[in-house]
Amino acid sequence: MTESGDVAASRPSAAALRRWRQYLADERAEAAVYRDLARHRGGEEREILLSLAEAEGRHEAHWLALLGDEAGKPRRPDLRTRLLLLLARRFGSVFVLALAQRAEARSPYEEDADATSAMAADERIHEEVVRGLAARGRQRLSGTFRAAVFGANDGLVSNLSLVMGVSASGIANHFVLLTGLAGLLAGALSMGAGEYVSVRSQRELLEASTPDPDTQDVLPALDIDANELALLYRARGMDPDVAEARANEVLGQVAPQLHPPVVEGADAADEHEAIGTGWGAALSSFCFFASGAVIPVLPYLFGLEGLRAVVVAAVLVGLALLATGATVGLLSGASPLRRGLRQLAIGYGAAAVTYLLGLLLGTGTA
Incomplete structure (x- = not known):
């Protein structure tokens, strides 16, 4: 009885086996993610991603050694890792790197006694490596993409506020529609002109400072x-x-x-790339502001009136705000849901204020 008791005590519990098998599946999937990302890149970035895949392979070997004959059939990785793998195979973009950064940050190895301290340290370093790779992509996107995202968000919030405020005052439906279209055009032109002047000024200042x-x-x-x-x-x-x-x-x-560098890493060409071009920023800002600003007008274009049009406009804009907030969250490595809800709260807050003002002004003029 003593020998059988020792054998039972040395055998891993069912819970431990399930956990190890899940870790094994996740490590295999993460290695596949880095290999797929490497297929979309070349040079140094490709080498870094393949090295990350090799490191995940070492972690896979650790769980295989613990499991031994208990490895069983290959399990599916968790939902987040499966989604990451799908995106890596289809796109290989900075969005996938941002998601991979968040995945590395959620590693449970620091709290798991069955994982080695070296594995936990690896995951922390992997997070920083992926953060560095994602930062390169963010830098390439920062000029025109910044104008696009903020242009769309401004169009959504400003025109929803305008349409709701005017609609609450009780004026006729066609006046609300005309006001929304005028706000769309005026805001898009203003945003485009402002972005052009801003980016051109930045580039001219940089050129003036370049030896x-x-x-x-x-x-x-x-x-x-x-x-x-x-x-x-x-x-x-x-x-x-x-x-x-x-x-x-x-x-x-x-x-x-x-021209010896005064500041480490300073490079005029990189700075120009990060800023973007004036026309690119202006055009993207104009188009994305207009694409955002047209959404609150859509119910009125299709003939809806009164409270029904206001509700439909608010729902459509809310969905769009969630999408833009989640996009910014993905790129910044933050929680997409939290950023989306923050955008939604800000947009609805501004719209609620103008709607209440419209009600007050409409009541006063009645």
Whole structure:
């Protein structure tokens, strides 16, 4: 009885076996996610993603070793990981990387005694690696995409507020429709013009601050004793002694370089890419503001009136606000549901205020 009791005590519990099998399935799926993402990329990013897949393979081997003959048939990964795998195979975009970042952040290994400390540490590092890869994609999207998302959100909120306020005042349906269309056009033009001016101004400021590469042609003619090149480096933020030493070094080289980086990682081309183009930002802002602003007008375009039109407009805009908020949440690595609900609360709050004002003004004029 003692021997059989020892065997029973050494055998993992059914709950532990289920947990290990789920971990095994999830690790296999996560490795597949990184391999699929790697298929859509090249160079360094591809190598990083394949290395992450290899690390997940080591974790898979740990659970296989614990399970031994109890591994059983392959299990399905959890719902989140299955969704991530599907998106990685179809798209391979920054949205998938943002979701993968959140998945790595939810790793249970730190609280699970059956996982090693190295595995828990791996998952924490994986989160930061994926965060870095996602940041590259966010940077590429930040200019035009920022204008698009905020343009759509502004169109939704501002025109819903306008339409609800005017409708609450009790004026005729065709006046509400005309007001909504006028708000759409005026807001879209204003947003487009504002984005164009903003982005163009940023690019012009950046261009004005970028060193002129042709200036290096005058280096051979500089007076070494006066060494005015040191003034250039001091103007860029170097200490006087460091600037003097750097200038002496440059003037002593056969092929001098005039543009040593003052700030690590600073690169004018990358900054231009992050800002985007003026016309791109203006066009996306115009189109997305208009696409958002037309939604509150749709019920009136289809002939709905009164409270029914207000309710339908509010529901349609609410769904759109949830979508834009969730999109921003995905890109930022935050909870899509929380960001969506925040957008919804802000939009409905603004619309409620204007609706109440419309009721008060309509009552006063009656």
